[in-house]
Amino acid sequence: MAGHSKWSNIKRKKGVNDAKKSKIFTKLVKEITVAARSGGEELNPRLRLAIQNAKGANMPKDAILRAISKASGHEAAAYQEVTYEGYGTHGVAIMVVCMTDKIIRTVANVRAIFTKYGGSLEKNGSITFLFDYKGVFTLPTADIKDQDAFALALIDAGAEALENDEDATHVICAIEDFGRVQKYFEKLAIAPTAAGLEYIPHTFVQVSDAALLKLVKLIDALRDDDDVQKVYHNIDIQPEQEDLLG
Structure with a gap:
């Protein structure tokens, strides 16, 4: 089946530097809590999907149930999903998906991380193409x-x-x-x-070893932020560069 031939490599290599395990559960809890606002699992595809992903990450059942119960609270009602777009060094495009209860804080943190590692936060629509x-x-x-x-x-x-x-x-x-x-x-x-x-x-950028190490620091810093759910990039990581990600 044709299309997106580089997805497998990007997905595998992207996972090498995913957020720490302790952060992963926090992000899953947030997604479950927000999804559960729309109703129970039986008639709520988003909640079924969130629970499925939590189980796939070996999240304990009692933690999943607690996240669902939080949906009736004020914390869940405050969350909203926002996406930010930016460039790392060497023209690498980066999409940042966040779930936040305070956009002012989140955008400030995301901008500061981009700036710290030589990147820039752009207007929405700048890199989605x-x-x-x-x-x-x-x-x-x-x-x-x-x-x-x-x-x-x-x-x-x-x-x-x-x-x-x-x-x-x-x-x-x-x-x-x-x-x-x-x-x-x-x-x-x-x-x-x-x-x-x-x-x-669908458009990729190859970078040197030195540039890759700097870009990985940027991506890892974004993933470590509490408001960030997912980070996507278009770095074309070469097989010989995989050891740099260890």
């Missing part, structure tokens, strides 16, 4: 018994691409087909380890 906004499901490759049959069925369900990297398989679809693909997985009783809408770059 470098990315496609797609649905992405990730599942263990071992769960797929027949790759060919699986791929053909996914095409019928609306998937655009099916890519493998090491132990994981990534299924990519258009936003409007996300629900159909999700129902296909539910029908087969397959629970992806992660699922959601992602910014996938």
Whole structure:
């Protein structure tokens, strides 16, 4: 299945420097809490998805239940999702998805991080043209018994691409087909380890080793911020540069 041929590499390498484990659960709790505002799991696709992602990250069941219960409180009502766009050094494009209860604080922190590492925060719409906004499901490759049959069925369900990297398989679809693909997985009783809408770059930038190390510091600093949920970039990391990310 054609399209987004570099997603697997970007996804795998992006994960090397993801936020620390303690931060991951905090971000998942925030997403569950906000999603639960729209109702119970049965009629709430966003909440089902948030719970599924939490389980995929091995988040304890009692922590998931506590996050859902927080939805009726003031804290959940205050959160809103915002996206910021910026450039790192060497023209690397960076998308930053945040969930915040105070936009003034969040934008100030994000701008300060960009500035500290030689980047710049830009106006919304400045770099979105470098990315496609797609649905992405990730599942263990071992769960797929027949790759060919699986791929053909996914095409019928609306998937655009099916890519493998090491132990994981990534299924990519258009936003409007996300629900159909999700129902296909539910029908087969397959629970992806992660699922959601992602910014996938279609224009990439290669950088030197020195530039990559500086850019990684910028990306890591953004991911470590409490208000930041996800960070996407268009760095074309070369195989020989992978050791730099260890």
